[in-house]
Amino acid sequence: MTGVLQPQSFHQILVDWADTHGRHDLPWQQRPTPYSVHVSEIMLQQTQVATVIPYFERWMASFPDLQALAHATEDHVMHHWQGLGYYSRARNLQKAAQYLLEQFSAHYPRTLKQIEMIPGVGRYTAGAIVSFAYNERGPIVDGNVRRLFCRYFAIDGVPSTSAVSRKLWDYAEQYTLDTHCRAYAQSLLDMGATICTAKNPACTICPLQTSCQAYQQQRVEQLPTPKPKKQQPTKAGRFIWIEQDQQLYLEKRPAPGIWAGLWCLPQDDSTQVLEPQIQIGTFKHVFSHYKLDAEVVQASPSEDLKGQFFSRSQLDNLGLPTPIRAFISRHFN
DNA sequence: TACCCGTGGAT
DNA sequence: TATCCAAGGGT
Numbered sequence: 541m542t543g544v545l546q547p548q549s550f551h552q553i554l555v556d557w558a559d560t561h562g563r564h565d566l567p568w569q570q571r572p573t574p575y576s577v578h579v580s581e582i583m584l585q586q587t588q589v590a591t592v593i594p595y596f597e598r599w600m601a602s603f604p605d606l607q608a609l610a611h612a613t614e615d616h617v618m619h620h621w622q623g624l625g626y627y628s629r630a631r632n633l634q635k636a637a638q639y640l641l642e643q644f645s646a647h648y649p650r651t652l653k654q655i656e657m658i659p660g661v662g663r664y665t666a667g668a669i670v671s672f673a674y675n676e677r678g679p680i681v682d683g684n685v686r687r688l689f690c691r692y693f694a695i696d697g698v699p700s701t702s703a704v705s706r707k708l709w710d711y712a713e714q715y716t717l718d719t720h721c722r723a724y725a726q727s728l729l730d731m732g733a734t735i736c737t738a739k740n741p742a743c744t745i746c747p748l749q750t751s752c753q754a755y756q757q758q759r760v761e762q763l764p765t766p767k768p769k770k771q772q773p774t775k776a777g778r779f780i781w782i783e784q785d786q787q788l789y790l791e792k793r794p795a796p797g798i799w800a801g802l803w804c805l806p807q808d809d810s811t812q813v814l815e816p817q818i819q820i821g822t823f824k825h826v827f828s829h830y831k832l833d834a835e836v837v838q839a840s841p842s843e844d845l846k847g848q849f850f851s852r853s854q855l856d857n858l859g860l861p862t863p864i865r866a867f868i869s870r871h872f873n
Numbered sequence: 874t875a876c877c878c879g880t881g882g883a884t
Numbered sequence: 885t886a887t888c889c890a891a892g893g894g895t
Contacts, residue, residue, distance in 0.1 A: 580891080582891095582892090582893095583891090584890085584892095585891065585892045586879085586889085586891085586892060587879090587890060588881075588882065589890085591880080591882080623879090623881090624879075626878055626892085627879075629893085632894090659894095660894085661893085663892095664891075664893090665892075683889085684891065701874090728891095739883085739888085769887090799879085825880095827877095827879060827880090829878075863880095
């Protein structure tokens with residue numbers, strides 16, 4: 541039995557391990573700038589690396605810098621985010637570009653505190669930007685670090701609770717040195733992604749095995765403490781199909797709310813149906829916190845339509861929710 | 874604190 | 885098929 545390593549040793553072991561076994565070829569690791577790091581970190585929130593890569597490439601080609609993003613149309617921005625989910629990330633990213641343009645003349649601030657004031661940037665993302673873009677000291681706690689630390693230090697309790705979260709950030713502060721900052725931050729993420737994984741962790745080849753407290757206690761599979769989950773409700777939804785002259789009527793979804801900023805079939809939230817309606821079709825969709833059981837019914841154009849009619853080719857340049865785009869592609873034309 | 878906010882990969 | 889969960893932040 542042995543205790544945990546001191547920060548210096550811990551740091552060196554991870555940096556050395558990552559030099560050989562870490563990831564070095566991800567698109568956002570090539571010539572990182574504050575902007576490219578910022579974009580990639582936002583896209584990577586709750587989203588797998590493989591999913592992000594093509595989105596990142598398209599984004600950087602269309603919005604190569606803060607100016608391009610700040611001046612882009614919202615529709616253009618949302619079209620680039622279509623399918624990634626959590627669409628407030630995209631709207632916040634553009635807000636951030638406008639904020640940085642106005643407040644900092646398109647130069648990212650240098651301090652963690654200032655970076656954390658950028659719309660959509662929290663404590664983790666601020667630390668990541670400082671680490672990856674500036675190669676300066678920026679503690680990070682994300683899902684990877686959470687898993688690694690909960691196991692390495694044998695931290696009990698649900699990580700999202702304030703007490704455990706505070707412990708995790710305390711360890712992050714204590715174990716983040718001011719040397720090899722970029723490599724260390726990346727090593728934490730790589731360890732979490734390839735060794736200290738949620739399922740079937742590769743303890744046998746882990747460079748921290750001998751001092752990992754969960755490993756010594758044979759509790760690797762039990763940590764971090766899983767959050768008790770509640771059953772998600774199923775909601776019924778009704779969407780309206782209005783077609784005229786080979787064009788389909790869509791409305792832009794308001795913020796806040798689901799699919800904010802995306803174009804969508806108008807939703808009918810009234811509970812009572814006055815008359816039998818012609819049904820175009822149905823679809824089901826699963827969100828992170830509820831299920832949607834939807835039907836789409838036909839209607840005729842009325843007076844006060846707030847949205848617009850679009851031809852099929854025009855739809856290609858809009859941001860639409862994934863299940864709505866799928867439904868339309870099955871039923872339009 | 875608890876909930877809101879999407880989608881798709883992995884098992 | 886069901887469940888987990890993947891570089892979180894805002895309210």
